[in-house]
Amino acid sequence: MESIESAKIVEEGAALETRWGDGAALRFHAIWLRDNALDPETRSPENGQRLVTLNEIPPDTRVLETAVAEGALSVTFAPDRKTVRFPADWLRRNAYDGMSAPEPGWTAAGIETWDGDLKDLPQGRFDRVSEEPAALRDWLALVRRYGFAKLTDGPAESGALLEVAALFGYVRETNYGKWFEVRAEVNPTNLAYTGRGLQAHTDNPYRDPVPTLQILYCLENSAAGGDSLVVDGFRAAQRLRDEDPDAFGLLARHCARFEYAGASGVHLAARRPMIELAPDGELLAVRFNNRSAAPITDVPYAEMAAFYRGYRRLAEIVDDPAMAVGFKLEPGECFIVDNTRVLHARKGYAGSGSRWLQGCYADKDGLLSTLRVLEGELGVRAG
Numbered sequence: 001m002e003s004i005e006s007a008k009i010v011e012e013g014a015a016l017e018t019r020w021g022d023g024a025a026l027r028f029h030a031i032w033l034r035d036n037a038l039d040p041e042t043r044s045p046e047n048g049q050r051l052v053t054l055n056e057i058p059p060d061t062r063v064l065e066t067a068v069a070e071g072a073l074s075v076t077f078a079p080d081r082k083t084v085r086f087p088a089d090w091l092r093r094n095a096y097d098g099m100s101a102p103e104p105g106w107t108a109a110g111i112e113t114w115d116g117d118l119k120d121l122p123q124g125r126f127d128r129v130s131e132e133p134a135a136l137r138d139w140l141a142l143v144r145r146y147g148f149a150k151l152t153d154g155p156a157e158s159g160a161l162l163e164v165a166a167l168f169g170y171v172r173e174t175n176y177g178k179w180f181e182v183r184a185e186v187n188p189t190n191l192a193y194t195g196r197g198l199q200a201h202t203d204n205p206y207r208d209p210v211p212t213l214q215i216l217y218c219l220e221n222s223a224a225g226g227d228s229l230v231v232d233g234f235r236a237a238q239r240l241r242d243e244d245p246d247a248f249g250l251l252a253r254h255c256a257r258f259e260y261a262g263a264s265g266v267h268l269a270a271r272r273p274m275i276e277l278a279p280d281g282e283l284l285a286v287r288f289n290n291r292s293a294a295p296i297t298d299v300p301y302a303e304m305a306a307f308y309r310g311y312r313r314l315a316e317i318v319d320d321p322a323m324a325v326g327f328k329l330e331p332g333e334c335f336i337v338d339n340t341r342v343l344h345a346r347k348g349y350a351g352s353g354s355r356w357l358q359g360c361y362a363d364k365d366g367l368l369s370t371l372r373v374l375e376g377e378l379g380v381r382a383g
């Protein structure tokens with residue numbers, strides 16, 4: 001951790017500038033520092049939540065005095081003459097001076113995009129992640145980094161997928177139930193419940209919010225075919241951006257529509273872009289599902305032809321075999337996908353033998369929460 005060396009008041013107290021052992025000069029605004037004060041009158045010592053509102057902090061808050069001592073920054077604010085101490089590592093971790101957003105379509109730190117050349121399939125063992133917190137941490141970290149991971153050596157028992165969700169959080173129940181059976185049916189309510197091959201897709205884009213995780217758990221898979229494929233939607237979006245920035249912009253700027261009314265009593269609909277960006281261009285989510293795409297009515301006439309060219313190009317990238325990682329699940333194996341990022345597909349299957357998977361949804365915020373807690377207790381895995 002870099003050490004803080006000195007601090008001086010700048011902009012007549014509206015900010016201060018810190019100097020660091022590695023030569024960095026980082027400015028912090030007085031109002032920002034006061035709002036983020038770590039003292040027990042500003043932050044609850046019990047739960048870390050903020051006790052004051054911004055409107056309780058004077059708008060003319062300035063830095064009156066500042067000093068560096070014992071690896072921390074001390075700041076006295078005007079007009080209330082309150083003195084607060086900021087540890088150096090906290091300041092460095094939360095510094096914002098000099099940070100600039102890269103080009104649109106960037107991904108958060110710790111996310112690694114991939115294509116069919118991905119060397120090692122991210123995976124863990126059911127028995128180990130169930131019993132060893134470090135193994136669970138490592139498996140969840142793979143999900144965060146790659147947006148999917150397999151789990152092997154589990155029981156080939158109906159309902160075992162609920163134990164996978166319980167490792168890190170809670171099942172999200174939907175109209176499909178707490179979980180759903182993925183196998184060929186007569187009169188299916190969803191094309192997933194047939195032997196058809198399915199183009200790579202994200203699930204349930206007609207839902208708002210979409211389920212952010214899906215678990216698909218294999219109980220039988222002796223039919224010919226039926227392999228699972230995954231495609232990194234973030235990599236696909238970035239490839240579209242690199243090939244054709246205008247097409248990328250069109251898909252990010254305009255909403256598509258998605259709809260499902262395939263069973264009685266259900267009519268779900270959502271209006272969201274296929275490529276969702278944060279205001280500063282961070283890739284947040286990809287929604288791609290030809291089966292539930294509704295008529296697109298939110299693109300101006302003058303841009304619709306170009307929008308469709310971009311949509312087609314994205315679909316070609318998604319279908320490019322070089323983008324896909326494939327595997328065939330054995331009974332007792334499952335995989336989890338970040339449904340806001342990684343698309344999944346299935347090859348068609350037919351003939352003798354059977355294919356029976358169970359699927360359920362869960363929430364990524366809970367998975368990431370469990371992962372952060374484990375990392376806090378055990379440390380972040382090196383490498």
Ligand code: FE2
Pocket residue numbers: 192201202203344
């Ligand atoms: Fe699906």
